[in-house]
Amino acid sequence: MARLLVSVAAGFLFGLGLVLSGMTQPARVLGFLDPLGAWDPTLLFVLGGAVGVTLVAFRFVLRRPAPLLAARYQLPESTRIDRPLVAGAVLFGIGWGVTGYCPGPGIALIASPTWETWVFLPAMLVGILAHRGFVTRRRGAIRQETPMSSSAPI
Amino acid sequence: MMLAPFDPSAALGGGILIGLSAVLLLSLNGRIAGISNLLGGLVGAPAADVPWRLLFLAGLVAGVAVFQGATGLVPEARAAFPPWLLAAGGLLVGFGTSLGNGCTSGHGVCGLGRLSLRSLVAVLVFLGTGVVTAMIVRHGFGVA
Numbered sequence: 685m686a687r688l689l690v691s692v693a694a695g696f697l698f699g700l701g702l703v704l705s706g707m708t709q710p711a712r713v714l715g716f717l718d719p720l721g722a723w724d725p726t727l728l729f730v731l732g733g734a735v736g737v738t739l740v741a742f743r744f745v746l747r748r749p750a751p752l753l754a755a756r757y758q759l760p761e762s763t764r765i766d767r768p769l770v771a772g773a774v775l776f777g778i779g780w781g782v783t784g785y786c787p788g789p790g791i792a793l794i795a796s797p798t799w800e801t802w803v804f805l806p807a808m809l810v811g812i813l814a815h816r817g818f819v820t821r822r823r824g825a826i827r828q829e830t831p832m833s834s835s836a837p838i
Numbered sequence: 839m840m841l842a843p844f845d846p847s848a849a850l851g852g853g854i855l856i857g858l859s860a861v862l863l864l865s866l867n868g869r870i871a872g873i874s875n876l877l878g879g880l881v882g883a884p885a886a887d888v889p890w891r892l893l894f895l896a897g898l899v900a901g902v903a904v905f906q907g908a909t910g911l912v913p914e915a916r917a918a919f920p921p922w923l924l925a926a927g928g929l930l931v932g933f934g935t936s937l938g939n940g941c942t943s944g945h946g947v948c949g950l951g952r953l954s955l956r957s958l959v960a961v962l963v964f965l966g967t968g969v970v971t972a973m974i975v976r977h978g979f980g981v982a
Binding site: 696706731736742757772777795805809811 | 871894898919932960
């Protein structure tokens with residue numbers, strides 16, 4: 685129960701951060717990604733602020749043997765820089781550069797739905813499901829080989 | 839809603855809130871606040887693993903809705919943006935983050951915070967391709 689409250693509170697904070705910083709507006713994101721236009725440094729400040737906090741706080745958090753409300757930390761296990769990682773980042777970067785939405789702001793579209801909500805969100809979900817189906821099929825085909833790194837949760 | 843001029847304190851403040859959210863979720867629940875994996879994990883996850891993911895996402899939407907309700911600043915849809923392009927981009931965002939195991943929050947905010955080299959590579963690659971793509975789409979094809 686306490687863990688669920690933490691989840692909803694953390695989600696709320698995340699949403700507040702996204703909208704306060706302007707990251708729910710694709711024009712801001714694209715203004716950052718496109719240095720040939722009127723360059724908008726917002727994203728740099730958002731990522732800087734967020735990573736500044738995690739970089740310092742995670743040191744102390746991960747020094748503890750376990751989280752306060754759960755048995756263990758569930759961290760991504762893979763440290764390999766492999767083809768799925770790079771190919772995935774390339775495809776995501778293209779989709780991001782085209783639309784101005786990454787998954788967080790994509791979800792945030794539900795808060796004030798427009799036509800963009802009903803086009804982007806279902807497409808993103810189909811993309812996730814398509815990859816899941818792709819992985820399941822390949823796993824079936826190459827059971828003997830080492831598991832794909834993309835199965836590790838982040 | 840017109841795009842307001844760059845506001846460094848709002849950008850930094852919002853970023854800090856996102857960072858605090860990630861710290862809260864990791865320090866108490868032991869989980870990484872990566873949106874694409876929060877979402878993707880809903881598919882085929884054990885039933886016990888579903889509620890916290892849904893609640894985080896619901897909280898995110900609520901946070902955005904409360905802010906928009908309080909300020910009256912609601913983003914408008916881009917009237918001239920081609921729907922097929924938004925759909926194609928959405929497909930790539932979903933497929934790519936699932937294949938690469940993370941997005942701006944998972945690899946960016948959390949992965950960089952954990953000093954993960956894997957995440958640093960992902961961030962540099964998606965930022966790089968994002969920049970190249972945005973320049974081509976906006977200046978090569980005139981879509982904004």
